[in-house]
Amino acid sequence: MVPSALRIRGLRKAFPKVVAVDGVDLDVARGEVFGLLGPNGAGKTTTLEIIEGITRADSGDIEILGLTWAEHGREIRARIGVQLQSTSLFNKITPWEALELYGAYYPKSRSAADLLALVKLEEKADAYHITLSGGQQQRLALALALVNDPELVFLDEPTTGLDPQARRSLWDVVRRMKGEGRTVVLTTHYMDEAEALCDRLAIMDHGQVIATGTPASLIADLAIPSVVELTFEGAAPDPAAFAAKLDQAVERRLDLWEIPTPDPKALLPRLLEAAEAAAVPFQQVHVRRATLEDVFLHRTGRSLRE
């Protein structure tokens, strides 16, 4: 039997002021794109750095490709690819040189030319690292993570700080990795990224995994597949009285009310009638599918972006 890509049990790491990882279990199958989704400070990066062998856990078991750090450190390093949250290279090294140099650290390596083509950096092959844009540096970091033709790739917030176009082009690279049969584990605090890229997800908060599943199943588990939004001009008014009248939970966001419902078709006429009667000064009505954001909100009572 081929061992799973990643198997983690009871992982724990405490820093002097905070318990960063508090009993995390994870299973990642070969060939899947697995996401760790959560707000900043949820413990995603610490979890990843423990798996990558940079940080030592207080307790817990980790199996990577069926190997353990204690016994097979070098082999693990040779078979995984890592993109750190920020990749720092020498200011005056060129992408070409960096790929050649890091390639030489591994028993097998891919050609610098192929990797530059993969991340569309051919034109910058001989530019100093310091002259590359944020997106270009991030793409180079991604290419470096692939330099050893790894079976398992870890990407820590690969698109944070990038513009939308650069994010899409990074997503393409991640999809190509999956197409090549690699297993990808990534962290993100963008729910759209998690939905777009990940086969399965673990949602993390305060160092714990609060839910695991496919994006679709996580949303389906909410039992509220849809959300009706009433938007206001300016701040939304207090919905308490209206909610009581409607006999339905109404949550207030900055400039809108959110009304989760399993059946928007039945709710809408009732809602509009009640709003008319109460003279609620809303501007527009939207009906949208529930998202991972709603899942997080439902589980923690907080928004991902708070």
Next chain:
Amino acid sequence: MLLWRQFAMEWRLYSRDRVAMFWTFAFPVILLVGFGTIFRDGGGPRLSVVRVQSPAPSPADAALDQALADLQLKVLTLPKAEAEARWSKGETAAQLEPSEGSGYRLRLNSYLMAQAGATAGLVNQAWLVAQARLSGAPEPGRIPVQVESPGHKRSTNYASFLLPGLLGLNLVSMGLFSVGMVNVSYREKGKFRRLAVTPLPKWVFLLGQVLHRLTVTVIQAAILILVGRLAFGIQNQGSFLDLLVIMTLGTGCFMAFGFALSGFAETSEGYAAISNLVFFPLMLLSGVYFTLDAAPAWLQHAVAVMPLAPFLRALRAVFNDGGSLAGHGLGLAIVAAWGFAAFLLAVRRFRWA
């Protein structure tokens, strides 16, 4: 193979860093040529005295002027107002002025006592000579003076004192800044973390770095010695093998210092403070630029057990005086002991992340 690659990459990246190259290779040469030229006459600057013009010059004045000139003192004769202006600016070490009682008065600048004290001695000698000449008595005899380096090999100039000092200074700054500072900044910026997730053995990275710094040191030393020879005719009086042994020991010691200190700082700023705490006392007190003969005994003893002073003493003994290392066993042992202690500390404290 991998080590060679790492070493070659260090050199390639280093060669792109023009500022670092300048400070490493050109700056010591500029110091040597600059100070060597300024103090070319050896020992230090010629002593000078400001002479305030007498309102009515007497035969005594003329005899004193003559005697001052005979004693090689540089005399700057100025009208009273100008002399006073120069004095109050603090540029005058010693000022000789007419006075009611004995005829003359000598004012010494308390900030420049090293120069002023020596000048006072010469002025008084000159006055004795002048008085003897005026009265027709036999001139007071003088003990002949000869200037030479401690090893008696040859009379040397300041540049040949300075050159080994600069060689030593290069090693210290190499260790503290090119090794210690660089590694703190690598750790701070996460370069070490990126390396840590590859299978590259860490010793290969560090050894590649150390070998690069060693070759830089050798080239630096070769340039300084060559410039010293061409510009000032300074030659290595001892064996190059001894020189290599001392330099290697010193390089090892101060690189270990860099690695050890880098374990005590979280950030580059923190490291700058820590390293200056080590660097400036070493540089100022260990005889790079001047000797500590006039310092209190306790300070001299303290400095003698610091690593740089015995290192420089051995280096000068070989380079300037053609001595052998045999007489410097204790000094070299002190350097080695510091290096070893720093190495142990580095192993304990050095962190990758």
